Amino acid sequence: MSDRMTAPWGEYALARFPEDPRDRLRAWDASDAYLLRHLTESGTPLDGTVVVVGDRWGALTTALAGHRPTQITDSFLSREATRANLERNGVEADSVRLLTTRDTPPDRVDVLVVRVPKSLALLEDQLHRLAPAVHEGTVVVGTGMVKEIHTSTLRLFERILGPTRTSLAQQKARLILCKPDGRTARARGNDPWPYRYELPDDVGLLAGRPVVNHAGVFCADRLDVGTRFFLRHLPREQGPGRVVDLGCGNGVVGTAVAVADPGAEVVFVDESYQAVASAEATYGANLPDAEGKAEFLVGDGLEGFGPESVDLVLNNPPFHSHQATTDATARRMFAGARRALRPGGELWVVGNRHLGYHVQLRRIFGNSELVASDAKFVVLKAVRRDS
The missing domain is CATH 3.40.50.150 (Vaccinia Virus protein VP39)
Structure with missing residues (x-):
């Protein structure tokens, strides 16, 4: 089922992959829309290296394609959904760099967008893998529905990247706002996975x-x-x-x-x-x-x-x-x-x-x-x- 998501700079037709007319589940939710609004309202500069982690069906990546983001995903289906949604919205495929969780991440990240995954372990691993590329000027914003964000989620951001707080809830969605700092970088320890x-x-x-x-x-x-x-x-x-x-x-x-x-x-x-x-x-x-x-x-x-x-x-x-x-x-x-x-x-x-x-x-x-x-x-x- 194709549906439309409104972002501050446009509207996007989105679908899950593989597309199934019997599937009534949307390819985006309120947390995706909340994050995109926040980037605009906060005046976040998007002219550096933008990395999107855990984008479930490519909604965030498609909406941010004008800023040539790098997407990192563990899901083959999410990756294929992103390709299909880019094409569905007339976006050139080479506007986006598609990486998997097994690929080497970028060596510098200026804006890090994280769609909080169901697995806390996967979040921990990905934050550890990205931490060396994050600097004190990096804008880090996580997003998820209220029921998906727990105290343990916030502690991971805080332990691996830096001081962390949450936003007010909107439409049962919440943002995670993290400010990387050098002291956290020196104390974060090693990635425990695999x-x-x-x-x-x-x-x-x-x-x-x-x-x-x-x-x-x-x-x-x-x-x-x-x-x-x-x-x-x-x-x-x-x-x-x-x-x-x-x-x-x-x-x-x-x-x-x-x-x-x-x-x-x-x-x-x-x-x-x-x-x-x-x-x-x-x-x-x-x-x-x-x-x-x-x-x-x-x-x-x-x-x-x-x-x-x-x-x-x-x-x-x-x-x-x-x-x-x-x-x-x-x-x-x-x-x-x-x-x-x-x-x-x-x-x-x-x-x-x-x-x-x-x-x-x-x-x-x-x-x-x-x-x-x-x-x-x-x-x-x-x-x-x-x-």
Whole structure:
């Protein structure tokens, strides 16, 4: 759904990516508009190096494109949304520099705009990575809805960059106003990410093995309970084949497949650059002699995979898009899996019982089998029948 955001210097047609007429969620919110108004009303000079961090669907980057900003994002979908929104508004693509959270940030930042992410760890990591480029004259403005900004959020800005305060709320949105100083720069310490821990003893073949998590990956400091349940109920005796860990996160599921079956061709896919970096590090830590035997892809699910090119898809789908609860991502993952699977190929899914994924699977595959369940989670299997 395309919608229009009004900024002090223009109006912009914006949409999420991929655009879906059934999706009623907007590509911007009051916090984006509040920040843009603040930049104008405060007289913030925008003729230096402008960096936009965490722009969810490209609203801020598109509105600031006249100032040739650098966007830094962890999301492939956000990056593609930015490209599409620039084109939608007649903005030349080369007006904006697009970087990921894994790229080297600019060496100088004069205006730093931060859309507060859901993950406090990702915010911490990105502020640490940008801090050397920030100087005492840098204008630092964060933005988010009131429910997204906590005392811990403000403490991060204050500990890593400098004295921090918040604005009054407008339309349930708030700004974070930070003034970098040299004393904070000298005392901020080192970036604690990535984080490494060993898996618990009740997860089968990977018991006691290392996991590497870059900041922003779901449950970065421990194994989440859904994945723990999934690891106990993965398919066995599949034989060599092409296996996709779809929405791979830190890669423990795909790594478990590779440890169990060295002949399997495992592909790790996620739309998060931090997640794919984590998966590659986890795989390397557990299979140091298997370099080159797995693929690590940042992308939009199984887009780009050929029809009938995969034997097995393993999936723990997210049911949030930033702060919004939605099953749109799961639906697209399931439909993509059906298209990519060979006849007889299987999709295995873990999810909370209440999400009712069996209904979606029956609609898309025509079948769904309960493999395992407990009080909170289910593991489901759907088989791609002959076309």
